[in-house]
Amino acid sequence: LAKTTQPISMDSYEGQEVNITCSHNNIATNDYITWYQQFPSQGPRFIIQGYKTKVTNEVASLFIPADRKSSTLSLPRVSLSDTAVYYCLVAIYGGSQGNLIFGKGTKLSVKP
Amino acid sequence: GAVVSQHPSWVICKSGTSVKIECRSLDFQATTMFWYRQFPKQSLMLMATSNEGSKATYEQGVEKDKFLINHASLTLSTLTVTSAHPEDSSFYICSAAQGNTEAFFGQGTRLTVV
Numbered sequence: 001l002a003k004t005t006q007p008i009s010m011d012s013y014e015g016q017e018v019n020i021t022c023s024h025n026n027i028a029t030n031d032y033i034t035w036y037q038q039f040p041s042q043g044p045r046f047i048i049q050g051y052k053t054k055v056t057n058e059v060a061s062l063f064i065p066a067d068r069k070s071s072t073l074s075l076p077r078v079s080l081s082d083t084a085v086y087y088c089l090v091a092i093y094g095g096s097q098g099n100l101i102f103g104k105g106t107k108l109s110v111k112p
Numbered sequence: 113g114a115v116v117s118q119h120p121s122w123v124i125c126k127s128g129t130s131v132k133i134e135c136r137s138l139d140f141q142a143t144t145m146f147w148y149r150q151f152p153k154q155s156l157m158l159m160a161t162s163n164e165g166s167k168a169t170y171e172q173g174v175e176k177d178k179f180l181i182n183h184a185s186l187t188l189s190t191l192t193v194t195s196a197h198p199e200d201s202s203f204y205i206c207s208a209a210q211g212n213t214e215a216f217f218g219q220g221t222r223l224t225v226v
Contacts, residue, residue, distance in 0.1 A: 043206075043207075044207075044217045100158070104155055105155060
């Protein structure tokens with residue numbers, strides 16, 4: 001049973017900022033929040049990971065409120081190549097212990 | 113980030129034969145690797161945890177005698193699908209972690225059993 005809830009799908013247009021929110025009401029103290037991107041017939045690709053507040057890298061930003069019961073992945077200025085399924089996962093040590101439970105993910109469709 | 117490589121990327125085999133899939137961590141040592149299976153339009157499901165030098169730990173409902181896992185070194189784990197049947201056709205993905213950090217995934221192996 002997945003520990004996260006996220007929208008099944010989202011549509012956007014090129015150049016827009018996309019925010020995908022994930023709910024994880026039962027997140028534990030030792031859990032990290034990790035987002036992965038998956039293209040068809042490819043393995044998931046790590047995007048970003050965080051524990052609290054805000055994390056930013058060259059690809060995305062991750063916003064985590066103080067209660068950590070949700071998180072928002074922000075993709076700035078998306079392009080057609082960002083069309084993919086995005087998974088939000090919470091796990092001890094970010095999943096290094098093999099405790100990654102994948103939910104259904106959010107299918108993002110970017111249109112021209 | 114760390115690189116995890118799978119081989120082959122795709123394979124077609126006849127029903128009843130066995131297929132071996134390799135998972136390698138290219139630039140780090142992974143004491144533990146994980147094997148997932150993903151059916152079309154579905155999410156990834158963990159099959160087993162592969163521990164270097166010891167027996168793998170299988171998830172409930174996964175037949176250990178059918179899905180043989182060997183973790184012979186710190187950089188290689190193999191999954192062998194024995195006596196494959198068409199219902200075993202799926203996308204198999206491995207992952208590994210470098211220490212207590214995020215897990216990195218291989219590119220996946222598309223298995224088609226005919």
